[in-house]
Amino acid sequence: MVGINKPDRGETYYCGLPFSKNKKEIRYCPQEDTLWNEFTLFEHIEMFLYLRGYSKKNAKKIAKKFIRYCHLTEHKNKMPYELSGGTRRKLNILIALCCSSSKIIMDEPSAGMDPSTRHYIWDIIKDTIQNNKSSVIMSTHSMEEAELLCNRIAIMVKGRLKCIGSPEHIKMKFGNTYILDVHTNNVEKFHNEIIVKRQIFEKSRYTREDKSSYRVKYEVKNTNKISHIFEIMESCRNEGLITDYSYSQTSLEQVFLNFALNASNE
The missing domain is CATH 3.30.70.260 (ACT domain)
Incomplete structure (x- = not known):
């Protein structure tokens, strides 16, 4: 879906258009940290905003706003190797969310986080979905995370789709x-x-x-x-x-x- 691997067959569509022709509109948060040791936390966000089409002035302004909102001001001038694992994870998520995209794909966004940080990240994701009217596709092993953030849930086991629907529908139908x-x-x-x-x-x-x-x-x-x-x-x-x-x-x-x-x- 994000273009890392080419499908053997088939196509994924969003709003009637193939994902392969719609890549510029997709933001992606991978499960692994994908950061550059040459850039500070602030420069990472600023760079992605600039690549998204924002002017240098607006990119700096929006980056500062997001960093304050996520309580990362004290870390803004630190390199990735100077950040804790939880803060690096926050930065990866923030990179995916900061560009106000209508389509965001997240792979295990809160994996490895302590409970307080995890709930804080969930609040940020919920706010982004509501404020930007974004569609978020998320993979997770946490049913608490899925139930809190998702309107529709699909459960897959060994690569096969077992059910799909709202959390309430799935519990009513399969949790009898x-x-x-x-x-x-x-x-x-x-x-x-x-x-x-x-x-x-x-x-x-x-x-x-x-x-x-x-x-x-x-x-x-x-x-x-x-x-x-x-x-x-x-x-x-x-x-x-x-x-x-x-x-x-x-x-x-x-x-x-x-x-x-x-x-x-x-």
């Missing part, structure tokens, strides 16, 4: 299970009295996983009595049988792992 996570002082007592005797899941199939001596998790298939389960769990908490609980739909992460597990068993 619910997770009951219970904290209790007596796991066996809770299981026997609530799960077995009161049949909280009725006829729905479930699996049990003991997380510790005071925590147990149940995965429930296709339950339609959600309000009934909440009523019983609140009653258990009021009676002191449990200390806390959560009941939620299967996460996008679990859907992804299920696809990967099924593929490995094929």
Whole structure:
């Protein structure tokens, strides 16, 4: 899509035009750092803006604005080898975003970042998408990142497309299970009295996983009595049988792992 490799066959289209005839409109953030040790952080951004068609004066002005916005002012005159890994990653992302392109391709943009930096980068990407009305195609192994940033998600396993749709659509269609996570002082007592005797899941199939001596998790298939389960769990908490609980739909992460597990068993 970005022109690094030539396809054996086929063509990729965007807005009715082949990507091969639309390369100038594409900005790309690779997974590896692609920086020059001869240029400072500021000069990298300034150069890419200049190559994009901005005048030298405007390139300097916009580069300063982006550096301030990304809290990189203290690093602007440093060479790449003087920057931390996280700051170099920020610079790569900033190079892709600074030119206000309508088409941006990002390969694992937040890979290797600490949690606080990762969330900060996500905010920058979201702001860019909203302010510039950019279309971003992103590859990632983080379902948290995909769910937060993407309107449509495609899950691929071993090079084959398994599903495509909004995060909500994928979870509803392929994550037809619910997770009951219970904290209790007596796991066996809770299981026997609530799960077995009161049949909280009725006829729905479930699996049990003991997380510790005071925590147990149940995965429930296709339950339609959600309000009934909440009523019983609140009653258990009021009676002191449990200390806390959560009941939620299967996460996008679990859907992804299920696809990967099924593929490995094929």
